[in-house]
Amino acid sequence: MYRLEQAEGGITLADGFFADGINIGLKESGENDLGYIHSDTLCDVASVFTKNKFSAACIKHFKQKGDFKTNFVLVNSKNANALTGKEGIDDIEEILSNLPKDMINPVMSSTGVIGVRLPKEKIITGLKKFDFYKKNSTECAKAIMTTDSTHKEIAYKVTLEDGSSFKIGGIAKGAGMIDPAMATMLCFITTDADIPKEDMEEILKETVEVTFNAISVDGDTSTNDTVLLLSNRKSKAYDKHAFIEALYKIMLYLAKEIVRDGEGANKLVSFSITGAKSDAQAKKAAKALSNSLLVKTAVFGEDPNWGRIASTIGSCGIEADEEKLSISFDDVLVYDKGNILFDEENEAKAAEVMKKKEFSIKCDLGIGDGTFVAYSCDLSYEYIKINADYRT
Secondary structure, X not given: OEEEEEOOOHHHOOXXXXXXXXXXXXXXXXXXXXXXXXXXEEEEEEEEEOOOOOOOHHHHHHHHOOOOOEEEEEEEOOEOOOOOHHHHHHHHHHHHOOOOOOOOOOEEEEEOEOOOOOOHHHXXXXXXXXXXXXXXXXXXXXXXXXXXXXXXXXXXXXXEOOOOEEEEEEEEEOOOOOOOOOOOOEEEEEEOOOOOHHHHHHHHHHHHHHOHHHEEOOOOOOOOOEEEEEEOOOOOOOOHHHHHHHHHHHHHHHHHHHHHOOOOOOOEEEEEEEEEOOHHHHHHHHHHHHHOHHHHHHHHOOOOOHHHHHHHHHHOOOOOOOOOOEEEEOOEEEEEOOEEOXXXXXXXXXXXXXXXXXXXXXXXXXXXXXXXEEEEEOOOHHHHHHHHOOOO
16 A cells, blocks of 8 residues: 655655746746756656657757656746757757756757747856756746746655655646647656656556646647656655556646646536547547537537537547437536437526536447546637737
8 A cells, every 4th residue: 555645845846856947038027937857866757749740849859869867957938949940959959068067968848939949048148047956846837837827736745555655746837739649738747766767658658648638728739748757766665556646646637737727718627428439439539529619619608508519529530329428517417318308407507517617528428438538628718819919
């Protein structure tokens, strides 16, 4: 047996990890725009990146390294360094060359406006302002924000049956351009668990599928989507089942916070599909619902328009039968295997459900054992206002 306890400290809770964030002038508001994560010993790294064909220079730079260990990650906001060609990679190399020599195999991550080269001079000058042994996870989490309204971080201490323990923490950013084909826009997870590298890769990829790959704000996949898991193994403690649960809790929390913080969003909705022919078909249906503009606008209008839900499922290319389908808003059943239960009383109950800040739309296809849950938000007028002038 093992025990999980939520704790303060974010990505600096794990032994040997440090982080901070500052403003170097990329954001005129004075808010943090440059952050770092540093371990006092080398870390194994597991990663998952965007499937966007035009991946950012930081991702290309990371992949060029092959299999490696590092003890330093530099992160900037306001500039994505995407679609900047070879020069974008060269800029990263020049910036990282200005780090202290004990930062080994450093990597960089970026988020912000696409198609603009990094302001190298500002970043290099900014590096001189850092004390690389600060325990400021929250300030780092703030430094990676773009249109986010709040920073996102969480951490756990995991105590094993023999009394040994390890720690794990994560930060993330994302509020728009969220329909990950791997992960969210940026997420960094640190741990001192003595986890084998092969377990890191396996567990991270599996957990991504049911957390970050299950969310959508606007149906767009970023050029910069990144999840990095770093382990310095300092605790000498590890249990695979405990680690899986802890990582899932962290990533699901961060994923849902991204949806909750969706640009202009008012509601967090889970689309729960059961009874599909397979898990893959369940995922396809759940993602179709989470990306449907008609469904998302109905959520914004608090309109229990179950016909839009049925129509989206029927058009997404999976096996479906209206005589087997059931639809509920939380526990309010409105359609059951061909029977319309949407009378005045049930419509009122369903409308009350949709007034809540968080609720579930449940669809049982009645065909097989496939299940999947996707998470999304409403689409409001504010989303358009935010993205109409994003570059300013």
